[in-house]
Amino acid sequence: MPRPATNRGKEAVELITFHSLQVRSNQLSDFRTHVTGNRRKYLTRLIYHIVLPEYPKEVYGHVETAHEQQANSKAFTHAIRDLFSTPKSWEAEGLQSTLRLEFPFRGAYSQTDLRVEHMVDIRPRGGVDIFQKRFEDSFLEISDSVDFPSLSNVLWLIIRSNSPRQLAPTVGTSLAAHLPNLKTISWHFGESDEKDKMVKNRIKFAQALDQTQIPHCSAADLEFYQGGRNHSQHRYGIKPDILAEVPSHHGKPGHARVPAGSPYDQLCSSLRLFSHNLTSLILSGHFDPSLFWPSRDETSASPPTWPNLVQLKVMFNQVSPSGDWYFTGHQPDPDDADDEYCQFREHGDEATLNPFLTAFSKAIQNMPVLEHFMLECELGHELGYWEVAYYAPGQKAEWGDEGPEDHLVRRLYYTVGEVCKPNGVIADRLRSVGREKYGEQILERFLERRTWRYT
Numbered sequence: 001m002p003r004p005a006t007n008r009g010k011e012a013v014e015l016i017t018f019h020s021l022q023v024r025s026n027q028l029s030d031f032r033t034h035v036t037g038n039r040r041k042y043l044t045r046l047i048y049h050i051v052l053p054e055y056p057k058e059v060y061g062h063v064e065t066a067h068e069q070q071a072n073s074k075a076f077t078h079a080i081r082d083l084f085s086t087p088k089s090w091e092a093e094g095l096q097s098t099l100r101l102e103f104p105f106r107g108a109y110s111q112t113d114l115r116v117e118h119m120v121d122i123r124p125r126g127g128v129d130i131f132q133k134r135f136e137d138s139f140l141e142i143s144d145s146v147d148f149p150s151l152s153n154v155l156w157l158i159i160r161s162n163s164p165r166q167l168a169p170t171v172g173t174s175l176a177a178h179l180p181n182l183k184t185i186s187w188h189f190g191e192s193d194e195k196d197k198m199v200k201n202r203i204k205f206a207q208a209l210d211q212t213q214i215p216h217c218s219a220a221d222l223e224f225y226q227g228g229r230n231h232s233q234h235r236y237g238i239k240p241d242i243l244a245e246v247p248s249h250h251g252k253p254g255h256a257r258v259p260a261g262s263p264y265d266q267l268c269s270s271l272r273l274f275s276h277n278l279t280s281l282i283l284s285g286h287f288d289p290s291l292f293w294p295s296r297d298e299t300s301a302s303p304p305t306w307p308n309l310v311q312l313k314v315m316f317n318q319v320s321p322s323g324d325w326y327f328t329g330h331q332p333d334p335d336d337a338d339d340e341y342c343q344f345r346e347h348g349d350e351a352t353l354n355p356f357l358t359a360f361s362k363a364i365q366n367m368p369v370l371e372h373f374m375l376e377c378e379l380g381h382e383l384g385y386w387e388v389a390y391y392a393p394g395q396k397a398e399w400g401d402e403g404p405e406d407h408l409v410r411r412l413y414y415t416v417g418e419v420c421k422p423n424g425v426i427a428d429r430l431r432s433v434g435r436e437k438y439g440e441q442i443l444e445r446f447l448e449r450r451t452w453r454y455t
Contacts, residue, residue: 011038020045025079032086040090045100050079052110052165061128069138072165076108076140081148084178088149100156101179103171106164108140113164132164137194139201140167142174150178159187166190169205169224173212182214186221193226195255202257202321206270218308220278222271224285245284245317246378249338250345251331254319257286264288264295265321272304279308284315288322289359305366312364312373316356318345326353327379327386343380348420357422361429370433371395384451387415388422392434400447410434410442415449 018039023031023046035043052072064072090096116132157175161167169189176182189205192198202224225245247254258265268291275281289295291314294304318327327345331337348354360375367373371392378385391397391411400406400413412430414421422430431442 014039015042018042020047022047022049023083024049024051025082026051028082028086038095040087040093041095041097043099044097045102047102047104048080048083048107049104050076050108052076052108052113054110054112057127060134061130062134063130064135064138070143072110072138073141074143074146077143077146077148080142080175081146084148084151087151087153091152096153098155099151099153100158101154102158103160103167104158105160105162107160108165108167110165116164135165137192137197138165139192139197140165140171142171148178150180152181154179155181155183157182157185157187159189161187161189166192168201170201170208173205173208176214176217177212180216182217184219185214185217188221188223188225191224191226191257198255198257199259202265202267203259206267209267209270209274214274218278219280220275221282222285223283246380247318247343248340249342250318250325250329250380251334251337251342254323254325256323257321262322263297264290268321269295269298275309276304276306277308278306280311281309282311282313286317286319286321287314287356288320289355291359292356292363293359303366304363306363306370307368309367310369310371312367312370313376314360314374315376315378318377318379320352320356324352325349326356326377343383346379346383346386346417348386348416353420354426357426361422361426364433365429367433368436373433374398382451384449385415386417386420386449387413388430389413389415390430390433393438399450400445406443410438412442412444413447414445415447417449421446 018035019042021031021035021043025048052075055068087096087099113135115129157172157179159167159172159175161169161171167189169187172185172187172189176185192201257267265286265288268288271283271287272291272294283291290298294300294302316326318325320326325345326349327347328349329344329346331344332342357375364370364373370390372390372395374387374389376385376387376389389397389400389412391413393408393410396407397411397413400411410433412433416422421427431444435442
């Protein structure tokens, strides 16, 4: 017997209403009360905001202490544990669908932090307020001392670490350890402007990644960006979130992200090992050749393989993890250059870029089903992008195709400038991608460099 129309209408409304929910950690009681019965089955996307303890006006002018940071991390961990305990209790009922779990931008905050976003002047009389500087180098972590249950139905984990509070990259691996059926991860983490903290976070994440098993993961999108406090961006009308990773002054030394004397970046090595069984990999950050090929200094230096990788996109910064520049150019006279903004590096530096390209070209030889790769670096909002991209037949190019007939063949598109064209062994390796599967024919095209200015 068919259900009454009123019931079908109610279910249709609830399917829409409960399909995607945003929940704050201080609303979990209401969440448990309202998401009952079939509503649990309708829920496929959960966006979680974590509310941290408030703090008094008297500390507005002080950087957070180690004790305060630990207290916030503990509160952060408890909020995740409390969340996980709810869908865990639903598993036995068999009404739960696969779930996409998201920790969004501005997803962890204290109510007191909101004055930073709105720049509300609520300083105590005669006091000092340093606003975001109070916690800009504080990173929330998941406390090892607090345990929480595993969730078998979470297949997607999205983390967007951004202001006002930043999450340590190890939050990703700590959560993944409790999500045994993860298939897709998308993690964007900020880096500290303070060098020691930056290096420490990078090493801790590399070690955690080495120790974390995500056996069912097939697609990963990982981004590591610096805080983005680039004052020249506002001066030139550029949107800060877009160009936070483009060095504003090419005449200044690059910041190292590895301990002094390190022969390779431990994080790059860990990312390479992690990526071997993926079908899709998108990366953005500061990388060195060990991302693609083992350094001679690595203890386990067996040739890597990516038997399932179909898509590879790597957006690398002009500055390597060791602080070396991948690009060079004619530096303006200091008397004519701006103290904050000076971008002139537009040509590949053979001493640094060639080893990077060599490692990349060796790696793609061991990706037998690769259909698309893109290796890209943004040089500056006026200098544009350096880029090499490959598309297999049938793959639509993001730019470079001039007609539908281009789709029929392998394509290799260069946006590298006149003095930065790959040659010799590197070029031959790039041309060989897909040759065994699709034949010899390949279209090579050198494109005009893309530039833009955000206004």
